[in-house]
Amino acid sequence: xxxxxxxxxxxxxxxxxxxxxxxxxxxxxxxxxxxxxxxxxxxxxxxxxxxxxxxxxxxxxxxxxxxxxxxxxxxxxxxxxxxxxxxxxxxxxxxxxxxxxxxxxxxxxxxxxxx
Amino acid sequence: xxxxxxxxxxxxxxxxxxxxxxxxxxxxxxxxxxxxxxxxxxxxxxxxxxxxxxxxxxxxxxxxxxxxxxxxxxxxxxxxxxxxxxxxxxxxxxxxxxxxxxxxxxxxxxxxxxxxxxxxxxxxxxxxxxxxxxxxxxxxxxxxxxxxxxxxxxxxxxxxxxxxxxxxxxxxxxxxxxxxxxxxxxxxxxxxxxxxx
Numbered sequence: 001x002x003x004x005x006x007x008x009x010x011x012x013x014x015x016x017x018x019x020x021x022x023x024x025x026x027x028x029x030x031x032x033x034x035x036x037x038x039x040x041x042x043x044x045x046x047x048x049x050x051x052x053x054x055x056x057x058x059x060x061x062x063x064x065x066x067x068x069x070x071x072x073x074x075x076x077x078x079x080x081x082x083x084x085x086x087x088x089x090x091x092x093x094x095x096x097x098x099x100x101x102x103x104x105x106x107x108x109x110x111x112x113x114x115x
Numbered sequence: 116x117x118x119x120x121x122x123x124x125x126x127x128x129x130x131x132x133x134x135x136x137x138x139x140x141x142x143x144x145x146x147x148x149x150x151x152x153x154x155x156x157x158x159x160x161x162x163x164x165x166x167x168x169x170x171x172x173x174x175x176x177x178x179x180x181x182x183x184x185x186x187x188x189x190x191x192x193x194x195x196x197x198x199x200x201x202x203x204x205x206x207x208x209x210x211x212x213x214x215x216x217x218x219x220x221x222x223x224x225x226x227x228x229x230x231x232x233x234x235x236x237x238x239x240x241x242x243x244x245x246x247x248x249x250x251x252x253x254x255x256x257x258x259x260x261x262x263x264x265x266x267x268x269x270x271x272x273x274x275x276x277x278x279x280x281x282x283x284x285x286x287x288x289x290x291x292x293x294x295x296x297x298x299x300x301x302x303x304x305x306x307x308x309x310x311x312x
Contacts, residue, residue, distance in 0.1 A: 012300075015303060016296075016299045016300070016303065019299055019302060019303050019306070020299065022248070022249075022252055023252070023267060023271050024271055025245075025249065026249040026252050026253060026271075027165065027267065027268065027271035027272045028272070029157070029161055029272055029273075030160070030161055030164050030165075031157070032156065032157065032160040032164075032173075032174070032177070033170075033174070036174050036177075037156055040152075040156070040177070040178050040181065041149060041152055041153070041156075044148065044149075044152060044181055044182070044185055045145050045148070045149055047182075047185065048143070048145045048148055048185060049145045
């Protein structure tokens with residue numbers, strides 16, 4: 001009868017309770033190996049932070065950085081100096097051309113004045 | 116320099132919530148990532164161990180879970196779920212791939228020495244019998260669908276309440292209760308079939 005089952009545990013319920021107890025005994029936390037845990041943590045942190053640098057390596061990196069920066073600045077300076085040189089040459093050429101023009105025009109004007 | 120996990124800053128991190136630690140880890144704080152690792156390594160290892168049934172694969176897959184988490188931590192989006200849900204999701208996907216790749220492989224029993232009953236004061240014969248029963252139960256359990264295995268793991272290994280299990284598995288508390296009941300019934304049926312063989 002259904003009303004009877006309302007308060008009395010059924011056979012299925014009892015079986016499930018036994019199963020729960022077995023699960024409780026069986027599913028227990030397992031500790032991972034300490035070497036595995038430590039090793040993995042170390043590897044992860046190394047990968048995350050990059051390889052640890054010694055002071056000598058750090059100095060070498062600083063030197064390399066300064067060389068690169070110096071090279072770039074030197075390059076820029078050379079290019080600017082080149083541009084400046086070209087501009088100066090063009091200016092000189094222009095001046096010479098204008099002087100030559102003046103020289104060719106001047107004798108004609110003096111002869112005209114003589115007449 | 117590599118962050119020292121046991122530094123003074125580490126003790127400050129211990130007081131922070133998972134979400135706060137995660138935020139720091141996402142910004143490249145190695146120490147914070149180490150803290151998350153320490154909080155979850157045991158839980159993830161246990162989950163994978165029970166899903167795979169052997170120490171070697173459990174270690175391999177646990178490593179992959181944390182490497183993957185490390186690579187993707189910058190993209191983590193806080194949707195109000197616990198971090199464990201994210202890590203279990205990664206673990207679940209890796210275990211699923213592992214099962215797929217090893218589907219033709221013979222089932223490996225759980226490692227010897229794992230069973231705590233073998234270390235109890237029971238008489239050798241009784242302990243052995245009990246251990247065999249437990250191994251059998253675990254083999255049957257591992258034939259259940261993944262989410263049911265996860266539910267039993269969270270309930271019995273982690274002793275989490277239904278509400279917390281629901282948060283991790285993305286279900287309501289009521290749905291977890293219902294799923295738990297159905298899981299027990301199907302486990303019992305599988306167990307009976309297994310014994311009848």
